[in-house]
Structures are given as structure tokens and as C-alpha cells.
Amino acid sequence: MKSFSYMAYLVLGLLLVASVSAQELQKEKLQGMIDATLDVIYSESHASLSADEKKLKVREKIESSYDLDVMIRYAIGKNWRRMNEQEQLEVLELVKQLVLKAYVIGLEGKDRPSVTFGELTEIGKARIEIESTMVLDMKTYYILYRLRQMDSGWQIYDIVAENVSMSSNYRGQIDDHFRKGSAADLIARLKDLLAKDEISGDTKI
Amino acid sequence: MKSVEIQKFKRPLAWASLIGLLSVASLTAQDGKLTEDEAFFYEEFDESAGVYDPFESVNRYIFKYNDYVFSNTLQPLVDTYTAITPDIVEEGASNFFHNLRYPVRLASNLLQGRFKGAWIETGRFAINSTFGIVGILTPADDYESFAPIESEDVGQVFGAWGIGEGPYLVLPFLGPSNLRDLAGLFGDRAINPIKEPFSMIDDWEWEWQLATFSADYIARSPQIVERYKQLKGSSIDPYSSLKNGYTQYRRGAVSE
Numbered sequence: 001m002k003s004f005s006y007m008a009y010l011v012l013g014l015l016l017v018a019s020v021s022a023q024e025l026q027k028e029k030l031q032g033m034i035d036a037t038l039d040v041i042y043s044e045s046h047a048s049l050s051a052d053e054k055k056l057k058v059r060e061k062i063e064s065s066y067d068l069d070v071m072i073r074y075a076i077g078k079n080w081r082r083m084n085e086q087e088q089l090e091v092l093e094l095v096k097q098l099v100l101k102a103y104v105i106g107l108e109g110k111d112r113p114s115v116t117f118g119e120l121t122e123i124g125k126a127r128i129e130i131e132s133t134m135v136l137d138m139k140t141y142y143i144l145y146r147l148r149q150m151d152s153g154w155q156i157y158d159i160v161a162e163n164v165s166m167s168s169n170y171r172g173q174i175d176d177h178f179r180k181g182s183a184a185d186l187i188a189r190l191k192d193l194l195a196k197d198e199i200s201g202d203t204k205i
Numbered sequence: 206m207k208s209v210e211i212q213k214f215k216r217p218l219a220w221a222s223l224i225g226l227l228s229v230a231s232l233t234a235q236d237g238k239l240t241e242d243e244a245f246f247y248e249e250f251d252e253s254a255g256v257y258d259p260f261e262s263v264n265r266y267i268f269k270y271n272d273y274v275f276s277n278t279l280q281p282l283v284d285t286y287t288a289i290t291p292d293i294v295e296e297g298a299s300n301f302f303h304n305l306r307y308p309v310r311l312a313s314n315l316l317q318g319r320f321k322g323a324w325i326e327t328g329r330f331a332i333n334s335t336f337g338i339v340g341i342l343t344p345a346d347d348y349e350s351f352a353p354i355e356s357e358d359v360g361q362v363f364g365a366w367g368i369g370e371g372p373y374l375v376l377p378f379l380g381p382s383n384l385r386d387l388a389g390l391f392g393d394r395a396i397n398p399i400k401e402p403f404s405m406i407d408d409w410e411w412e413w414q415l416a417t418f419s420a421d422y423i424a425r426s427p428q429i430v431e432r433y434k435q436l437k438g439s440s441i442d443p444y445s446s447l448k449n450g451y452t453q454y455r456r457g458a459v460s461e
Contacts, residue, residue, distance in 0.1 A: 073246045074245070101439070139428070150242050151240075151242050162457075163454050163457025168250045169440075172446070173440060173442045
């Protein structure tokens with residue numbers, strides 16, 4: 001009986017250690033992904049790529065590590081049910097393109113930011129938060145990456161920059177949109193935004 | 206002999222459990238019950254627990270007006286300013302005006318009982334005003350105990366005292382705010398020794414006041430314009446994005 005308890009404690013301890021190191025691995029994985037996307041934007045070997053090609057490459061790098069659908073689905077929330085299957089797929093794709101466009105154009109013309117990763121904190125059941133600081137143009141920004149263990153593995157579901165949660169921000173916008181507009185209007189609006197060369201378009205809503 | 210019998214019994218039991226689990230999973234899906242992942246996508250956010258916006262139509266109108274002014278006046282001005290001004294001068298101007306707002310930060314820290322914050326702000330002001338040539342340089346950054354901290358203002362003080370945000374507002378030229386932060390803005394002006402109504406400068410002619418205000422505004426603008434462009438750039442509804450972003454940012458600043 002005693003040996004059984006020892007075994008149980010041992011297994012429990014091993015599981016705990018395995019879970020902690022699995023979480024720590026997430027930090028390395030995230031850091032690797034960020035470095036890889038910054039390499040696409042800044043490295044000499046990618047200098048000849050057009051903005052569209054860079055966007056595609058950045059997307060490849062992100063999607064080789066994480067499922068972008070998770071973050072976008074989380075941002076859409078219950079509004080997901082207001083769309084039919086085809087609209088859901090279209091909105092997922094368009095929002096993905098919009099976010100990538102803002103990321104690539106937002107960094108263009110600036111010096112490569114230096115990113116340092118800090119503490120990893122468990123923030124709930126199967127959820128972790130990884131702290132980071134980014135120094136861009138001599139200014140320091142605090143960025144938190146929130147990850148959750150999904151059926152498909154650990155996935156990023158939110159990015160919080162300077163206290164502003166990206167998922168919450170998109171959820172607020174999409175909630176506001178569906179108070180008056182339809183899924184078709186949303187798709188039209190997203191296509192309109194993507195067709196613009198600059199990320200700062202007019203304010204027509 | 207006994208253990209063999211148990212083993213014989215265990216195998217069918219394991220298969221039965223597995224089949225049972227699979228049937229439950231399939232029934233759950235058929236019943237339309239959500240999987241854990243699916244339920245996660247539908248969970249509510251704490252941060253977006255609503256922004257009270259009863260003046261939305263007026264706010265949206267002012268937002269469009271501000272955006273027009275931003276795009277057609279402030280942005281070209283900032284572009285020219287950043288193009289012709291060396292980075293070091295730009296940084297120096299921004300530091301100088303930040304240093305001048307020290308009384309607001311000091312009072313705001315004290316009113317929230319943040320004595321450590323008040324001490325750091327005072328130390329930074331003393332070092333930067335003297336060794337940093339009236340605040341143009343920031344030698345205080347070199348001292349670990351006087352490293353820069355988040356700026357406090359009267360709006361945050363009101364928040365820390367438990368005063369609610371009130372309705373969301375968009376102020377002409379100044380952008381997103383709320384009733385509490387608007388009151389805080391008056392508080393900031395009252396504390397600021399170079400701004401009316403309690404300016405410590407005698408015979409403070411309006412031309413000089415305007416010049417100081419304009420220089421301060423332009424020195425601060427590159428950062429404001431950059432943040433505005435970033436938020437607006439990736440947004441589906443820029444008004445809603447700014448409202449949500451501003452509110453989250455201020456709530457975070459108050460809770461810190």
C-alpha cells in the first residue's frame with residue numbers, strides 16, 4: 001500500500017514537472033516565431049520581397065507554429081453564430097489578412113525592434129500569459145501573449161499591448177458592427193479596408 | 206488463478222469504458238452541446254464589460270471631424286516636424302515639456318497615496334532639471350532607483366478614488382475621453398503652474414500661452430499620431446476601436 005502511495009506521488013510529481021517544462025517550451029516556441037517573423041521583415045535575404053510577399057511569408061511563419069483562427073474566433077465571440085458557414089470562413093480569412101497587413105506595414109520603415117521575453121504565468125485552467133517588452137524607435141512597449149491549451153495544442157488567443165487587449169478590441173468592434181450591420185456588410189467593409197494601400201484609411205463606417 | 210480471472214474481466218471492461226466514452230462524446234456533439242474549445246470562443250471578456258456611450262451619434266460626428274483635422278492638419282504638421290527636426294531635438298523637446306508637467310504627476314501620485322511614485326518623480330525632476338539642462342536630457346534614467354515610471358494624472362486619481370468613468374466622450378481636437386477624465390483634465394490644468402487659471406507666471410500674454418501650448422502639442426504629437434495610426438490601421442470600425450482601446454488603456458492605468 002505504501003509503495004503504491006510513493007508511486008502515486010512520483011507519477012504526480014513527474015506530471016507536474018512535465019507540465020511546467022511543456023509551458024516553458026511555449027516561451028521558446030513563441031520567441032522563435034517572433035524572431036522568424038521579424039527576420040522576414042528585416043533580414044537582408046528578404047529585402048527584395050514586396051510587401052505582399054512579406055505578408056505571405058510572415059503568415060507562413062506564424063501558421064507553422066500557431067493557428068491564427070483561434071485568436072480570430074475568440075475575437076468574434078458569439079457573433080460567430082450570426083454568420084452562415086461561408087461567411088464565417090470569409091470573415092476568418094479577411095480578418096487574418098487585415099491583421100497581417102497592419103503588422104507588416106506597421107513595422108515598415110522602422111528599425112528592427114528588440115524583443116525580450118519575461119515571466120510566464122499560469123492564469124487559469126490550461127491558460128498561460130507570457131510577458132515581453134519591445135523596444136521600437138527608442139520607446140518601450142509592454143506586450144503580453146495569452147495562450148490556451150486547445151485540442152490542437154497551445155494556441156495564442158490574445159495579445160495585450162500597453163493594457164489594450166487585441167481580442168477585446170476586435171470583439172468590441174464586431175459587437176458594435178452587428179448591432180446595426182449584417183455579416184455581408186462586415187465582409188464588404190473588410191474587403192474595402194484590404195483594398196486600400198495604406199493602413200490608415202478614411203473613417204467611413 | 207485469481208489474478209488471471211481478474212485480467213480476463215478487465216479487458217472487456219476497458220473496451221466497454223472506451224466505447225462508452227466515445228458514445229458520450231458523439232451524443233454531446235449530436236445534442237448541440239459545446240465542446241470545451243467551442244465554449245472558450247464564446248466566453249465573455251472582463252475588459253470589454255461595456256463602454257457607456259449614450260452620446261454615440263454626437264461622438265461619431267466629432268470623431269469624424271477630429272479625424273479630418275488629424276489627417277489634413279496634424280499629420281502633415283507632424284510629418285514635417287519629424288522630417289526637419291533631428292531625433293535628438295525631437296526627443297529633447299518632448300522631455301522638456303514632460304518635465305514641466307512634474308507638478309501634475311507629483312500631486313496625482315500623492316493624492317493616490319503613491320509615495321514611492323511621488324519620490325521617484327521628484328528625484329527625476331531634480332536630476333533632469335539640473336544635470337539634464339532644464340529637462341531637455343534625462344540623466345535620471347541612469348539611476349536604477351529613479352527609472353521612469355508610468356505618468357499619473359488627475360483622471361487616474363478620480364478613478365482610484367472610486368469615481369465612475371461616466372459616459373464616453375469624444376472631445377474636439379483632443380480625442381477620446383470620458384466624463385471623469387474630462388474633469389481630470391481641468392484638474393491637471395489647475396495644478397499645472399504654467400497653465401491658467403493658476404499660472405505662476407505674471408503677465409502671461411496670450412501669444413506666449415498659445416506658443417507654449419502649440420509647442421507642447423507638437424512635441425507630443427508624433428507619439429499620439431503613431432498610436433492613433435496603429436489603432437486605426439487595423440480596425441474594422443475606427444470609432445469603436447478607439448473607444449474600446451482608450452477605455453481599456455485607462456482602466457488598466459487606474460487599476461495599476
